[in-house]
């Protein structure tokens with residue numbers, strides 16, 4: 001075990017989550033419910049507790065597996081951090097993790113009313129690629145098997161981290177049991193049909209699906225569209241040089257990002273290839289992404305300075321006009337100065353105010 005996993009007192013977790021109150025519930029998965037907890041030192045954590053409900057399948061082994069895999073990994077900014085474990089009164093294990101307060105990539109892409117900008121999407125894609133590369137290059141290496149937008153969570157700084165290691169496989173030399181193929185429909189590698197087909201390339205396929213999802217804003221499987229699968233829809237478009245049609249239309253296109261997006265789509269197409277040989281390794285993917293993408297247009301310092309000088313000039317001009325307007329009103333006998341001065345003091349927008357003075361002047365002329 002590489003990580004120093006702390007054992008938490010169960011009572012502390014009960015208090016931290018207000019007795020696992022529904023108001024503290026973040027969400028339920030197939031093997032556990034996650035609660036927001038506040039520890040004694042005010043530290044915020046996420047507590048995953050096995051679910052005992054008739055509607056939710058309670059699979060204890062997934063939670064145990066998650067603890068084994070997460071505690072085998074050293075700390076990294078790209079994977080959810082396991083802080084510790086605990087045991088309830090029936091000796092069921094609980095997980096204490098760092099809290100990811102900004103929801104999942106799935107929510108950001110498909111539920112949020114403000115979809116991410118292109119530079120943000122690129123940043124997220126690179127962070128996810130680094131997370132998967134980290135797992136594959138760990139010793140022993142880890143195959144996640146459930147890479148999907150719902151398992152990519154955001155921390156308080158909106159950095160993406162990979163979560164949910166319930167299905168992950170630790171590639172030890174003499175595995176005690178061979179895992180049956182598993183994953184999520186829409187993200188699952190079609191080549192992964194038997195336990196012997198388990199490989200890091202299964203994760204590469206799922207990563208490719210997430211990449212298509214990030215660029216298109218379409219769900220991995222959307223039954224309201226034909227074809228329902230994002231892969232079946234996007235790949236012919238990429239092959240026919242119609243990549244532009246894949247881009248999420250909810251946000252404006254950015255000319256400076258076009259080459260980057262095309263480049264990412266080419267990587268995605270290789271990842272989801274039905275020929276596993278064609279799929280790049282995660283190491284190759286991160287290198288390809290980091291070397292060729294444009295993150296953000298950065299203006300030279302002299303342009304920023306020029307911009308601030310222009311803005312300051314404009315502000316000064318407006319302030320002078322406003323000051324002038326105040327004097328005119330107070331001095332004018334026809335303006336009902338006192339009344340208008342009240343308007344000034346009531347913090348009237350200078351622009352609106354100048355307009356109202358013009359109107360007064362016209363009225364005066366007409367008189």
Ligand SMILES: Nc1ncnc2c1ncn2[C@@H]1O[C@H](COP(=O)(O)OP(=O)(O)OP(=O)(O)O)[C@@H](O)[C@H]1O
Nearest residue numbers: 026027028029030031032034046097098099100164
């Ligand atoms: N560390 C965390 N911080 C904040 N929210 C979390 C954290 N871990 C999980 N969640 C949220 O809790 C919910 C349940 O997560 P969990 O990993 O148990 O299941 P899942 O991924 O939804 O389902 P499944 O295990 O069936 O794939 C999800 O909404 C997930 O986004």
